[in-house]
Amino acid sequence: MIKSTVSRRGFFGGVAAALATVGLGPKSFLFAQGRRRVTEAEYDGFAKLSSNENPYGPSDAVMEAMNYGFKYANRYGYPDGDILQKIADHHGVETDNVLLGAGSGEILKIVGATFLQIRKKVVGVEPSYGSVYRHASGVKADSIKLALLPDYRQDIPAMIDATQKNYRDVGFVYMCNPNNPTGVIVPKREIDQLLDAIPEDVPVLMDEAYHHFVTDPQYASAVPHVLAGRQVIVARTFSKISGMAAIRLGYAIAPKNLIDQMRPMGTGSISAIAKWGGATALGDTAEQEEVKRITLELRGKTTAALTQLGFDCIPSETNFFMVHLGREVRPVIDEFRKRNVLVGRPFPPMLQHLRVSIGTAEEMERFMTAWKEIFPNGGPKASG
Numbered sequence: 001m002i003k004s005t006v007s008r009r010g011f012f013g014g015v016a017a018a019l020a021t022v023g024l025g026p027k028s029f030l031f032a033q034g035r036r037r038v039t040e041a042e043y044d045g046f047a048k049l050s051s052n053e054n055p056y057g058p059s060d061a062v063m064e065a066m067n068y069g070f071k072y073a074n075r076y077g078y079p080d081g082d083i084l085q086k087i088a089d090h091h092g093v094e095t096d097n098v099l100l101g102a103g104s105g106e107i108l109k110i111v112g113a114t115f116l117q118i119r120k121k122v123v124g125v126e127p128s129y130g131s132v133y134r135h136a137s138g139v140k141a142d143s144i145k146l147a148l149l150p151d152y153r154q155d156i157p158a159m160i161d162a163t164q165k166n167y168r169d170v171g172f173v174y175m176c177n178p179n180n181p182t183g184v185i186v187p188k189r190e191i192d193q194l195l196d197a198i199p200e201d202v203p204v205l206m207d208e209a210y211h212h213f214v215t216d217p218q219y220a221s222a223v224p225h226v227l228a229g230r231q232v233i234v235a236r237t238f239s240k241i242s243g244m245a246a247i248r249l250g251y252a253i254a255p256k257n258l259i260d261q262m263r264p265m266g267t268g269s270i271s272a273i274a275k276w277g278g279a280t281a282l283g284d285t286a287e288q289e290e291v292k293r294i295t296l297e298l299r300g301k302t303t304a305a306l307t308q309l310g311f312d313c314i315p316s317e318t319n320f321f322m323v324h325l326g327r328e329v330r331p332v333i334d335e336f337r338k339r340n341v342l343v344g345r346p347f348p349p350m351l352q353h354l355r356v357s358i359g360t361a362e363e364m365e366r367f368m369t370a371w372k373e374i375f376p377n378g379g380p381k382a383s384g
């Protein structure tokens, strides 16, 4: 429960105290945060609404499990909380259908490394989670980036068309659902439409990082397509709903033939701590419900306040949303930063939209206070 953030604070206090005893005072660190160097004190003082993190951190049960994982800190091939089996059971698949990654970011890279060899192309929309396209250019592959529709939905007919026309060159199709940065879903019937229309042997990577926040009944996970034998790879993460971003754990669910191809590209860099934490987090549904409830409540409150001030927000199904500023986003990001509020980076070509992650109630208040200073005259739709 989120009320347990109090005890989690206690735990973090414990970590701080432990660091002090080994001579690592919390103020002594300088590290890179984005492009700038900041002290730990500065970092801790930010309202962090830039990276779609879970501000509450792991649940007490997950913290306990991670502590337990230290028992094997000195081992290879140790008991790992049966994480693979637990993920397989959670989705009704076999362990052969599961591949672990150090975050789902690693899964996306493994998919790129596996299916974009020999200058293949990835088909997807822009803006979306850009790491896939950056990785493609890093391995000298290409991206076919399609525009969003005017209402910010992903253009399924255009994806089908691009995949069919480039069939021999397409390594995989990437779909982030719900999409980052817009927060907009692709409904189940459109996923079916895509899979029915593209050649059966083209893998489709479904990035479901924000799956747990969706309430729209038209949305469905793509895992049943894996069970049905389609060449679909579902990527999931413990970074968002489970609050474990810095612990680094994610996974892929896919048919065995695809997992077998992907496995050699994995690094095996997942710690015992992450595995024990993840094995517990999977069953932590009450905690997840609570994180979802409070996140959606704060999202509703914040977007209603912005709408009231004359700004349009894109209806979101995630723990972040986009708001239309009516002016360039870059200077606005800088203004927030001056007020110690970190907000999302620019997402070309949506350069008049700002992405805002949902933080704690206190962080959202700081965001609204800063907003009213930065936009004293209201938004493009303000009356008077």
Ligand SMILES: Cc1ncc(COP(=O)(O)O)c(C=O)c1O
Pocket (backbone or CB within 6 Å): 051, 052, 102, 103, 104, 105, 106, 129, 176, 180, 207, 209, 210, 236, 237, 238, 239, 245, 249, 250
């Ligand atoms: C859509 C999407 N996919 C994947 C990731 C990678 O997350 P992680 O590597 O922490 O699992 C993120 C992180 O923000 C994301 O937004």
